[in-house]
Amino acid sequence: MAKHIFVSYVEDKPGVLNRVASLFRRRAFNIESLTVGHTEQGGVSRMTIVVDADEMTARRIEANLYKLVNVLRVDDVTNQPSVVRDLALIKVAVTSTNRTEVMQLADVFRARIVDVTNESLIIEITGAEDKIEGLIEVLRPFGIIEMVRTGLVAMSRGASSVSPNPPLVAAALPEGAPAQLDPAVAMSV
């Protein structure tokens, strides 16, 4: 089992998130995180889905995502050069004596202090998962009161976009297929 990161473009319609989540539940795929947000295009949302799966399962997930009528495109960016980011807000218990120490630690991780009270700090950190894990580890002794993480978002590097077809089947759209069936056309990517 290994971590796979999928980037999926979906139609921005009611219930689409439910369809994707339901698919993972129904097929017993192990989902680690799922984020969803708007894209540069109206009517199109983008999901970053992190799953724990072996290679064969990852290909099945991809094919099953493509089966959903509202899913426009799926890219497995796991092994592609890509930028992967997680954001965390961490509320840490501090006292007047150790506040400076905590702020220095945050600084080392290039995290930002976004809220200060007499008893606590909120630290905002963005980065790859291991960097965030590292900060959490050094903060834990001070007492983490509360924490929230967004889950991963990912984008492949470079200017080119990725093939709109599931590579597991080495399949392509037939020649002369109606343009409306081609997500590449539909999305003008």
Next chain:
Amino acid sequence: MKKTGAQIVWECLVREGVKTIFGYPGGAILPTYDAMLDYPIHHVLVRHEQGATHMADGYARASGKVGAAIATSGPGATNMVTGIATAMMDSSPIVCITGQVGSKAIGSDAFQETDVTGVTLPITKHNYLVTRAEDIARTIREAFYIAASGRPGPVLVDITKDAQQGTCDFDWDAAAPQLPGYRPNLRALPEEFQKALDLINNAKRPLILAGHGIMMSGARKQVLEFAERAQVPIAMTLLGLGAIPASHPLNLGMMGMHGEAWVNNAIQQADLLLAFGMRFDDRVTGNIKTYALNAKKIHIEIDPSEINKSVKVDVGIVGDLRETLEELLPGVKAADHSEWIDYINEMKGDSAVRDIQSLPDTGHLYAAHVINDIWHYTSGKAIVVSDVGQHQMWEAQYYKHDDERSLITSGGLGTMGFALPAAIGAKFACPDKEVWVVAGDGGFQMTMAELATIAQENLKINVAIINNGYLGMVRQWQEFFYEKRYAATPMLSPDFVKLAEAFDIKGMRVTKRSEVQAAVEEARAHPGTVVMDFRVEQEDSVFPMVPAGADLHAMIRRPKRDVMAETGADEGEWDLGATK
């Protein structure tokens, strides 16, 4: 042109070619029912909405066209769930239209409100909630397109009451489907074809696994051309029966849990499996770890998510089967596999002598005899709709289907109660064909209220109840695997003859093998529906059998002699309901 949402529903259904719709009215769908009277669509009033979905399913399977069903919100829609799941598992194209409470009331737990798109999400190919009259036309067009294209399946359209009542411009052409993410027609790349051809042209012991996809794709001609040229024997899945004529010399018969021994052994010994429009169901493979270890595998399948799902294949070709075979055929070389075919036929000879049909008449009535006689006297030309259980397997073994779409049965979901309503749908699809129901006493009782639908619609269907006073298949498992502890399997049934008569339908009872022929002929000659109660051996079992999860070659074979005679089972009074 201004129309109400309700009128638009029917305008679209008429344009989609719907002639018959199966349904049940209710509050939230009333505006649509009111508009129905002005359109040339025959509405069949069912007795339970589950029946409506099975009828639409049976219609679709018999005709190859999309079946349509309609019901109200809440309980009307939830009653459809079993039928929708059945259609989903067997890739049957149906469109279900359900009423929904007014859009303002959604989420308020209004009377007869259920989140139907939520409930049916995992058991539909796609579903819709429509809250505006303006969206009805495009949604219904998309629903029919999605249901019928690619790998077919059920689509549900849930329409709020205010959307049905609202008024808007109706423009059919402007309402063309807009489905940017839907790609039903993927095709494999050329290199995959070459890989497949290399395996095909070098195989010594090739075998075709023929599934339901052959019929749905219309690929019978291509499969036969392939098999005959390369001399490849063919094993059938349950839903594939009829896709290739049973009488074709290369057709070996059914594979799987109750498939014939020579077929399963051929699979285990083949060096190349060609899976044509089938999905390696667990009832077909047995223990996956020991399945066809000698064989390379080529899977031609329209649904990419099926490839490598349960059986890892060497070449997966995504695409419509007919188109794919057309592309493959020029590269398929003529071959001679007579050694392999002779070998399989030798195995077959051994099994054939165990066949119950070759036993003399010892006074026992076996389901196999009944089904064999029905096959014989209908010349194998009937559409047989079977239910789920022992009789379903005997039907598959003893009714030799030569024609496509001549066997309709719930394979994937195994839905008891499917047969009677599905047969009604099949009869509407093919009014000129002879339609038979083969059902067990258990399954028949699940949906027997649809006899009233048959009576109201004045249909001619021959219903053969294979009555053994048990939930036979479960009883068989209890006999084999649970020390004959018959928990909740003995079943008391009503007098089916009297029951039929209560619906003004002819009823008959048959208890002897010698009476079967006359009964079948009498039923066929009768102008109306006939319900036939065949009182068969109570503790007969389906052989051969691969126990669930066992290796495909580890079959429990047919006993060599008459089981009942050997065990000295009671020859006297048929014990109706061993519960006494």
